[in-house]
Amino acid sequence: MPQVLEFKLPDLGEGLTEAEIVRWLVEVGDVVAIDQPVVEVETAKAMVEVPCPYGGVVTARFGDEGSELPVGAPLLTVAVSVGADAGASEEGAGAASGSGSGGAGAASGSAGAGSGSDEVESSGNVLVGYGTGAPVARRRRVRPTAVAAAVPARVPVVPVVPVAAPDPVPDAVPGPVAVVSPLVRKLARQHDLDLRKLSGSGRDGLILRADVESAIRALAEGTSAPLPAGFAAPAAGVAPEPEAVPVSGASSAGRTVEGSAAQRIPLRGVRGAVADKLSRSRREIPDATCWVDADATELMAARAAMNSVAGPAAGPKVSVLALLARICTAALARFPELNSTVDLEAREIVRLPEVHLGFAAQTERGLVVPVVRGAQARNAESIGAEIARLTEAARAGRLTPAELTGGTFTLNNYGVFGVDGSTPIINHPEAAMLGVGRIVPKPWVHQGELAVRQVVQLSLTFDHRVCDGGTAGGFLRYIADCVEQPAVLLRTL
Structure with a gap:
């Protein structure tokens, strides 16, 4: 007899408690293998595919695309074969190694049939974004064809979860x-x-x-x-209310009420996480901003020279963002106050030993900040390669929670939007953010004469608790000096 097991939405880690169903990858009646991705969900951190730890026939799905489910809620049910076999082989599901981004959540199964002593093949706990781990000893391999024959295809089994109200109301509708x-x-x-x-x-x-x-x-x-x-x-005794206004165009993106121009867009997923973080930053961090115009002509010439190298010494093209990121790591080595965070409970400033450099990236899902880890130990070429990899993953929605958290300083290149300046909001709990405007030809006094030069505006928003204006000004001035005279960087290479 097949046994129906319930697979619940696993713990997604990073303090996340819910996820939105973006796309189902299986239908009711489909035969799935162990560790096969069954649904694509979006959390406040990233979009991930959730693998099912069971192999068998999908008998029910819970939640439509666009709906939100909390961690621990039923995701789907799978009918699997049961019963121990003397010749069953011991198998272990490979747990992919990673940097610990996904949370491990137990894939709990509630038996719909069979005794508790029967052994069911499962690959263990789900590690979101990395498959499953924790091998289960002595379990027999599921034969999908046998299960499919035993369970009629596309017959949904929808268990009802009764939750009794703690204080029954006399006029309440009876039932769960x-x-x-x-x-x-x-x-x-x-x-x-x-x-x-x-x-x-x-x-x-x-x-x-x-x-x-x-x-x-x-x-x-x-x-x-x-x-x-x-x-x-x-x-009691209140006049009947009018019928509820029908809602049209309801979707995960928003809903519009008929007869009204107002549109309601839920703050959830990435947009909700950004809103929470920016609001917290404004509440907790007393920020200040300083800015300066810099002549980037020599920096652009240096980049052109780097990218013009041919032959065996030629490497990947170096971007302006990669050069600015390398300048940031050099500046943070001189001004470590800005690579820190504030512990409010202990009333301490915590200076961090490594630079995990975040950079703002605009995607179709909203603004995300991928993190280049250990940026202080990388050269411009290495930083550029990692920025390119993370940017591609961000646009494809494949960033893991570990790649979106843990930053210590953020670089924001809003010049790509065609603007010169901004006063960015600090990415909580960091202490500072460097903003870079567009690089455009402008009249500039160069060597005592008026000339047309490539000019950029640099702005630094910093937490006034970790440093005063003198430190912030020194940091920004060093950045500007490196932009105007890239040879200054040779001292730190």
């Missing part, structure tokens, strides 16, 4: 509450909402966060706003 997310239950408790009075908009009436938030808004607005469908007003 169709809600899976602990976040939804917590939100309802905080606003004294009875979930049994809500009609969920999810699959099979599942109550989603949007349903609870809509009910909260309706209660806050009183009788002037329509309540969600199926929600009973708590006060």
Whole structure:
């Protein structure tokens, strides 16, 4: 007899508690192999493919594309063959090595049939972005054809998760509450909402966060706003509310209410994470900005000379961003105050031994900041190669959480947008960010005469707790000197 196992959304690490389903990679009735990716999800850090630790036939999926699931919520169910075999071979699923970016979450399985002593082949805990690990001893190989014959294809098995309300309400609708997310239950408790009075908009009436938030808004607005469908007003004797306004064009990108020009765009995923980080930066960091114009003519000439080398000595092309990144690492070696963070609880400034250089990259999914690790030990060519690799991964949505966290200083080249200056917000919990405007021909006094030179505006936003204006000005002036006279860098190479 096949056994139906439930695969839950694993712990995604980095403090992430939920993920949005971007694309299902399997259908109900499909035969999947162990460690086969079954769904593509987007977190606040990156987009990853989640592998299934079981092999068998998919009997049910939970959640539509564009919906959010909390960690620990059912993701899908798989029918697998069970029963120990004397000739079963011991197998180990290879755990990919990495820098520890993905969190390890137990792929829990609840048996739908069979005894607890039966052994089911599984590859162990899911390491998001790296497959699965932790081999399970003595398990027999799943034969998909046998399972497919035993389980009718495309027959969904949808288990219901009953959650009883702690304080029954006399006029409440009897029966279990169709809600899976602990976040939804917590939100309802905080606003004294009875979930049994809500009609969920999810699959099979599942109550989603949007349903609870809509009910909260309706209660806050009183009788002037329509309540969600199926929600009973708590006060007796109140006149019936008008029917709920239908919502058209609902999607993961936003929703527009009919008859209104307003559009609601959920702050979640990458956009939500950016909003949280920028808001925290503004709340906690007393930032200040200084800027200076620099003559980048010699820097551009040096780059052209580097890239014109032919023959065996020729390497990959060096970008302007790579040269500026190398200048930043040299400046941070002279002014380590700006490669630090503030420990509020201990009331201490923590100077960091290594430079993990972040750089702002604009993608279709929003602004992300990939991190070049150990930048202080890299030359311009090595930094440029890593920037190119991370940029390509960012545009493809393949960055791992480890590649998006742990930065100690950020370089922001907003000149690619055709602007000269900016006052960027510090990437919390870092202490500073260097902004670079566009490099354009401008009139400039050079060697006592007016000339047309390649000019760039450099701006430094810094945490005034870690240093004063003298240190920040010295750092920015050193950056400008290296831009104007690249030979200054020879002292640190």
